[in-house]
Amino acid sequence: MKLTIHGAARQVTGSMHLLQVGQYKILIDCGLDYEKDHNMQINEDFGFRPEEIDVVILTHAHIDHSGNLPTLVRMGFNGQILCTPPTADLTELLLMDSVNIFLQKAQKGKQHRRRHKHSSGGPQPLYLQKHVMDTVERFITINFNRPFRITGDIEVTFVPAGHLLGAAGVVLKVNDEGVEKTIAFTGDIGRKGYPVLNDPEPLPPVDYLVSEATYGGRMHSKGKSVQETLEEIIDKVCIKEQGRLIIPAFSIGRTQSLVFVLNKIFSSGALPPVKIFVDSPMASRATELYRKHHSQVNPEAHEFYNTKGDEFEFDNLTYVETLKDSRQVSNYFEPCIIISSAGMLEGGRIQDHLFYNIQNYYCTILFIGYCAKGTLGYRLLRGDPIVHIKDRDLAVYATIKQTDVLSAHGDHEDLVNNVKSQDASKLKGVYLVHGETSAMQALADTLESDGYKVNIPEKGVSYEL
Incomplete structure (x- = not known):
């Protein structure tokens, strides 16, 4: 059995891991690498032949885990894609949105070349709607904690991971030439007590573990709850200063959790009414999917629904x-x-709101999630005094704030505890992915001090298991 890390190696985006059992090849996740946004064509360089992949297992819908699937299909992959039912629906929504973003960027590039009289062609979209539909047709959905036999020698089980509706850790039980081996891929690990989502469940004992490391070395803020934090910010910005609060939020997952918390704040009368706009057609469609898969929301959301009504709909x-x-x-x-x-501010309607408000002293832009290097969100959080938005260089006069209370990733302690649920004397290796090098090293240092054998793979490096 051989493991090769083809993506999210010493960086956050582009998750893609190849497990080879004999001649059978399993790809776990196939995400977009958008830390090199100026060169999206790098996503066509898989490091393997797409037509040789037998099956893909998808941990969850986020683009850094699912966004390169249509490229894989376009370049020859012809197998099934295994995931949970919510992941299938949410991934289709996100992939269609990616096509729109690709086309918009291609059109902007064409206009730029025309203005500057460049004759050379610009980058083409990685994939089109046809390739997304070809991808969606390959989805096979499997419920949580239901072992599914891929071949006579390989069985997969999805374990709830929190993080996003349908998100799963992947456990593979393999008969490798008569020897039973087990390997788990955490996907992205969620947090306990997160709005709308169920808590992540511990993985069963395995021989090998591929773990995300996004928040290695970092702890989430302690003390104030999500609701208390938002109440304090809204009271200051919208009530006392009579200003405007702009919250860039991923349409799928983060927006639904945020809306639920706002519902609790205003339906309880904790603050005077404030008008709220959710400006994202995709968020509206994603919310419908959350309603469709309502059986998978957490007990708090179920109780709210049964006593007060729809978590995602309220006055104002x-x-x-x-x-x-x-x-x-x-x-x-x-x-x-x-x-x-x-x-992360890379496209979408948020750019229009930034364009008109970035120079508004009475505007606060509140980041509630991670922003990858190279993105506009990263530059604002870094404190750049001037940013480029919609072909204009604009001075930043708005207040820039960030909170991690709505981060859907587990922190250093959560990551350590997830690994420590495995017996160090029996776990043969931990492989850290999906994190900046410093985060991986911080996590590795803690785990190694507790006796775990930890690897921080480079892209393309293989391990015989």
């Missing part, structure tokens, strides 16, 4: 659908909260 909340209505939000001059995608 407006889901903005059309582009015309989106532009009208800029003309709303009363205090308000605008939730819009994308979370």
